[in-house]
Amino acid sequence: MAATGQTQNRMISDFADCKSLIIGIGNSGRSDDGLGWAFSESVEESELYRGDIVLRYQLQIEDADLISAYDQVLFVDAHSGRVDRGMRCELVDPHIEHSYSTHALLPGAIVGLCKELYDATPKAYILMIEGHEWDLKIGLSEIAQTNLSRALQYFQEEINQ
Amino acid sequence: MGKARKIIIDPVTRVEGHGKVTVHLDENGNVNDAFFHIVEFRGFERFIQGHPYWEAPVLVQRLCGICPVSHHLAAAKAIDQIVGIDPEDLSPVASRLRRLLHYAQIFQSHALHFFYLASPDLLFGVDAPREKRSVVQVAIDHKEIARKGILMRKFGQELIKALAGKKIHGISAVPGGVHKSFTKEERDYFLEENDTPSVDTLIEWSQSMVDFIKGYHEKNHLWLDKFAAYTSGYLGMVTPEGDLDFYDGRLRAIDAKGNITLNDVPTDDYIKYFTEAVEKWSYMKFPYLTHLGREDGWNRVGPLARLNVCDRISTPRAQQELEVFKAYTNGRPNGRTMHSHWARLIEMLHCAELMHDLLHDPLVLGTDLLRKGEQRSEGIGIIEAPRGTLIHHYEVDEKSMITKCNLIVSTTHNNEAMNRAVRWVAQNVLDKQKEITEGMLNQVEVAIRAYDPCLSCATHAMGQMPLKLSVYDHEETLVKEYVRD
Known part of the structure; x- marks a missing residue:
């Protein structure tokens, strides 16, 4: 993950007060890989949050252009490793990524490109939600559902601060 | 030894x-x-069998995340025939909206290829360190080109989204037409400067990229003219007047000397003219013109081939660039593989001009979207996708279920051509190297x-x-x- 590794308390609390964007990353046809989308859709339905929301299969270079128009960005993605309470939110560290393939970029690379191309550095976070099943299947596993609920609760508490 | x-x-x-x-x-x-x-290997042609015909344009576009619109439209043209509608029977509104969608797709796909995939080789050289040969480095060292590339692709994608609901795997075409009209508000977005450039700016930027490649060619013509250059046949679609047409027309092929080998035949007759060979070492087939045989009947498709086979381009700026392009080889077919990039950028300019004209055409805002006809048992849809001639062919039974599907995809036509290109590099670059x-x-x-x-x-x-x-x-x-x- 392109994050600093530093978890912060109430890090996204000013999301409601600025021009903000949630980017849900994943694929709902791959079971728990749909966590990023499920989170984004739940936030949209709950009307907790009035900023913008987009869904992505993968992050691509043009997303650098997209985020340049925002003050804050929250990337939400499924996480295949193990984290306490099934979710974790971290600050994203902007960096330049050199890879032979540019089909999929990490959040840090998008923020780095945004800085490079548009001289803009939105404050960016990644919310990682632990998933367990990745097969071709629509619907989250039971444990992913639980982790999604925790992530939504965390988000709600943060923006209600 | x-x-x-x-x-x-x-x-x-x-x-x-x-x-x-x-x-x-x-x-x-x-x-x-x-x-x-x-x-x-995936086997799409098999698992589409047994599905109702109206699902084809939606299902088959899932073949690809880059050019789904091409598959969507080729399938839609074929399914139109199954509901008794030939291309000329579509309502003028539906016909224009499908073309607009198609041009947006070609534009964004060409932009993706040139800016994201190919430009690092041109800007940094083929021998540049590996980490340098990526669009990320283009963004660092050539910001203006990178920004243009991103926004040009974005324009195409946003137009696709406006017409089909989503940038990838949206739905616009339905049997006999399109299901959604284009509102004035949606249209006006593309005429004005906002977070995407206006279509007028798009034309200027496209022209600037053609100028860029011509300038690049002037400085690097020895390499661009020679690298992976070889003779071949060329296949593409043209109007009855011989103009380049991406959406509908007749199939024309020429040989390396420019002699006609497929004389503007109706697309519905493609099966009379093409055979697909197989080789045990690849899942991709090798199409060729049956009457010329496997050795002589293969053709290149795509931007280079299309500019070789057409007589004219209907929009003024792209026509002017076509004349320059053709003059470089004195009107003879151009077999220089690296000139594909030049041809691709001319096609982008053409698409920008076509989108401009359609966005200013009041008929795109019309509501006459659908036509009905007598149901048939077979449909063939052929379009020029970004990468070349794309063929979709379906047969259905009396219960409207698909019983046969044949797809000849652009890249498949280029199979022999890519093998020749690889052989060229092997013989001219890798040969005798320790x-x-x-x-x-x-x-x-x-x-x-x-x-x-x-x-x-x-x-x-x-x-x-x-x-x-x-x-x-x-x-x-x-x-x-x-x-x-």
């Missing part, structure tokens, strides 16, 4: 799909042969990349798509392998 080797490149990078290259060397290190293998450098390997990829192959389309496959190069001796023992991780 050294041991014979075989070189394999797997994965081939900065292409859409997963391919592998093997180069076979003899005891003296000379290239014996080279192959471009496509190692994925050590194969990373820059040499990249030249194999540069030759393939010029065709902008979509290997997922060609085999109808899915998943991660990398590429590999391996070296075998004359006894077929693997000696060395170059793999990118």
Whole structure:
């Protein structure tokens, strides 16, 4: 993950007060890989949050252009490793990524490109939600559902601060 | 006398799909042969069988995340025929909206290829360090080009979204027309400058990119003219007047000297003229003109081929650039593989002009979207996709279920051409080399990349798509392998 590794308390609390964007990353046809989308859709339905929301299969270079128009960005993605309470939110560290393939970029690379191309550095976070099943299947596993609920609760508490 | 080797490149990078290259060397290190293998298989033609015909335009576009609109529209044209509607029977509104969608797709796909995949080779050189040959480095060193590339692609994608609901795998076409009209508000977004450039700006930027490639060619013509250049046939679609047409027309093929080998035949007759060969070492087939045979009947398709076969382009700026392009080879067919990039940028300019004209046409805001006809049992839809001629053919039973599906995808037409390009690099770059450098390997990829192959389309496959190069001796023992991780 392109994050600093530093978890912060109430890090996204000013999301409601600025021009903000949630980017849900994943694929709902791959079971728990749909966590990023499920989170984004739940936030949209709950009307907790009035900023913008987009869904992505993968992050691509043009997303650098997209985020340049925002003050804050929250990337939400499924996480295949193990984290306490099934979710974790971290600050994203902007960096330049050199890879032979540019089909999929990490959040840090998008923020780095945004800085490079548009001289803009939105404050960016990644919310990682632990998933367990990745097969071709629509619907989250039971444990992913639980982790999604925790992530939504965390988000709600943060923006209600 | 050294041991014979075989070189394999797997994965081939900065292409859409997963391919592998093997180069076979003899005891003296000379290239014996080279192959471009496509190692994925999906079998879309089979599993679409048994589905109702109206699902085809929606299902088949899932072949690809880069050019789904092309599959959507080719399938829609075929399904139109099944509901008794030929292209000329579509309502003028539906016809315009489909064309607008198609031009937006070609534009964004060409932008993706040129700016994201091909430009690093041109801007930094094929021998540049590997980490430099990426669009990320383009963003750092050539910000203006990178910003233009991003916004030009964005324009196409946003227009697709406005017309089809989503940037990828949206739905616009339905049997006999389109299901959604284009509102004035939606249309006006593309006429004005906002977070995407206006269509007028798009034309200027497209022209600037054609000027860029001409300037680049002036400085690098020795390489661009020679690299992976070879003769072939060329196939594309033209109007009855011989103009380039991406959406509908007649099939024309010419040989390396410019002689007509397929004389503006109706697309519905394609099956009379084409055969597909198979080779045991690739899942991708090898189409050829039946009357010329497997050896002489293969054709290149895509931007270079289309500019070779057409007489004219209907929009003024692109026509002017076509004249310059054709003048460079004195009107003879252009077999220089790297000129594909030049041709692609001329096509982008043409698409920008076409989108401009359609966005100013009041008929695109019309509401007469659908036509009905007498149901038939067969439908054939052929369009010029970004990468070349795309053929969809369906048969249905009395219960409207698909019983047969044949797809000949653009990249498949270019299969022989890409193999020839790989062979050229093997013989001219890798031959007699004791050590194969990373820059040499990249030249194999540069030759393939010029065709902008979509290997997922060609085999109808899915998943991660990398590429590999391996070296075998004359006894077929693997000696060395170059793999990118």
